[in-house]
Amino acid sequence: MKRGFLKTAKAKNSKTEGIALPPVALTPPSLGVPPKGDGSFAPRPVIKLPYGKVETGNVAYVIDMRQPNIVTARPTEGVVSKKVFGREISDDAVNYSDDMILVTTLPPVNLGATLDDEPDNWTECILAGHIKRRILSTPGFPRPVEKTADGMVNHRIGPSPVGGLGVFATRLVRAGDLIIAERPLLISQRTFDMSVAEGLTKAEMMQVNMQKWEEHLGIAALKRMTDENRKAFTALANSHTEDGSGPILGIIRTNGYKVPGLYDGHEDDNARTYTAVLNVMSRINHSCSPNTTHHFDMASLSFELRANRDIEEGEELFSSYCDNLRTKSERAEQLAPYGIVCACPGCVGATKETDLLRSELVKRIEKIRADHHVWMKDRTRPNVLAASLKLIAEIEKEGLAGAPSFTSLLGMVASVYSTSGNTNSAAEYLEQLSNHWHCRVSTK
Numbered sequence: 153m154k155r156g157f158l159k160t161a162k163a164k165n166s167k168t169e170g171i172a173l174p175p176v177a178l179t180p181p182s183l184g185v186p187p188k189g190d191g192s193f194a195p196r197p198v199i200k201l202p203y204g205k206v207e208t209g210n211v212a213y214v215i216d217m218r219q220p221n222i223v224t225a226r227p228t229e230g231v232v233s234k235k236v237f238g239r240e241i242s243d244d245a246v247n248y249s250d251d252m253i254l255v256t257t258l259p260p261v262n263l264g265a266t267l268d269d270e271p272d273n274w275t276e277c278i279l280a281g282h283i284k285r286r287i288l289s290t291p292g293f294p295r296p297v298e299k300t301a302d303g304m305v306n307h308r309i310g311p312s313p314v315g316g317l318g319v320f321a322t323r324l325v326r327a328g329d330l331i332i333a334e335r336p337l338l339i340s341q342r343t344f345d346m347s348v349a350e351g352l353t354k355a356e357m358m359q360v361n362m363q364k365w366e367e368h369l370g371i372a373a374l375k376r377m378t379d380e381n382r383k384a385f386t387a388l389a390n391s392h393t394e395d396g397s398g399p400i401l402g403i404i405r406t407n408g409y410k411v412p413g414l415y416d417g418h419e420d421d422n423a424r425t426y427t428a429v430l431n432v433m434s435r436i437n438h439s440c441s442p443n444t445t446h447h448f449d450m451a452s453l454s455f456e457l458r459a460n461r462d463i464e465e466g467e468e469l470f471s472s473y474c475d476n477l478r479t480k481s482e483r484a485e486q487l488a489p490y491g492i493v494c495a496c497p498g499c500v501g502a503t504k505e506t507d508l509l510r511s512e513l514v515k516r517i518e519k520i521r522a523d524h525h526v527w528m529k530d531r532t533r534p535n536v537l538a539a540s541l542k543l544i545a546e547i548e549k550e551g552l553a554g555a556p557s558f559t560s561l562l563g564m565v566a567s568v569y570s571t572s573g574n575t576n577s578a579a580e581y582l583e584q585l586s587n588h589w590h591c592r593v594s595t596k
């Protein structure tokens with residue numbers, strides 16, 4: 153038996169974050185990566201993690217080690233055990249099943265390794281067996297982490313006008329240029345399997361599970377990290393200090409980037425995705441009109457951050473923590489768990505028109521794309537040059553040059569210019585297209 157003692161929540165005053173958690177499960181659900189819509193993974197009920205100030209009380213809990221997904225509330229004091237359920241597997245072991253949860257280091261490094269041995273650093277991970285196998289079998293893994301074109305650092309961390317620390321360009325960075333590529337300090341499953349709780353309210357059960365997960369995370373985040381990585385990790389901001397998240401979960405919820413392409417089960421199941429905390433990129437503040445976009449490179453196990461427009465020396469770098477193609481009020485809802493009331497130019501200057509531009513951007517680009525196809529087949533029809541250039545100007549004014557479909561607009565303009573024999577203008581837009589192509593977009 154494993155005993156725990158934690159503060160529990162009174163649901164009345166708590167707010168919750170829109171994260172889907174798995175349902176109560178008595179046995180670990182099967183993971184694997186089934187093709188979309190094959191029915192292997194039934195939709196999961198959405199349980200929301202609390203945020204903001206949660207009124208707490210004290211409840212002891214006991215976990216049955218033979219059935220670790222069963223938690224029993226006990227009206228006595230308890231002791232948080234150092235044991236966790238995660239199996240610690242040596243880094244070169246391969247005899248793990250797809251759904252076994254591993255606490256491991258990637259790329260594999262020898263015990264006691266230093267940055268002299270592996271200058272690109274390494275990542276402590278809590279992940280399912282199939283994910284580790286997949287990473288290890290990625291062609292070229294572990295590829296060295298990409299460096300800036302001249303090998304020079306082009307950013308610094310410093311106090312930010314928007315709050316706490318931020319990251320700033322130390323020289324002019326052109327659209328498409330690499331700002332930094334780094335391996336995360338930690339990659340972990342985004343959420344945990346909920347335990348059955350006897351005699352606990354839903355809010356108390358959530359608190360028990362958060363506490364259990366905190367212990368799990370402690371093994372990877374604190375015990376296994378080098379002193380340097382641990383220091384960097386624990387120094388990160390935490391906006392979840394009063395909702396029952398432990399210090400590690402709080403740091404992950406505040407600083408985590410979704411890891412594109414890594415998920416257990418189905419990619420649309422938000423509860424089954426992975427999150428990464430990074431040394432530098434986790435210091436980047438939010439804007440709804442960000443000047444950077446990021447991409448995850450599996451072969452080097454690193455995140456690559458690029459400018460999505462020219463960034464001046466001294467300018468602060470921003471990424472987006474929300475879906476930018478939403479209205480101001482929808483974005484505000486997504487940002488609330490971070491404790492952010494956004495005052496970026498996109499929010500301060502928001503109007504009905506800018507809300508419409510954002511929420512209908514994909515549709516507008518699709519319409520232009522359809523018209524472009526018609527014109528390509530029948531040149532007597534009007535081309536899409538004017539409509540494309542108008543939309544490009546609106547997008548740039550709103551600071552949405554990192555939007556996923558922006559490159560297709562640039563491509564259509566280049567195509568019309570080229571077909572009409574205007575090679576100079578075609579080349580200009582092709583160059584822009586090539587710069588933006590580097591900025592494949594992933595959201596936080």
Ligand SMILES: C[S@@+](CC[C@H](N)C(=O)[O-])C[C@H]1O[C@@H](n2cnc3c(N)ncnc32)[C@H](O)[C@@H]1O
Nearest residue numbers: 314315316317389391407434435436437438490
């Ligand atoms: C990932 S951290 C960013 C780095 C952080 N400023 C620091 O000092 O380490 C996220 C936290 O920074 C703050 N933050 C980020 N962007 C912000 C913004 N646009 N306005 C206000 N606070 C912001 C919030 O406290 C948020 O929870």
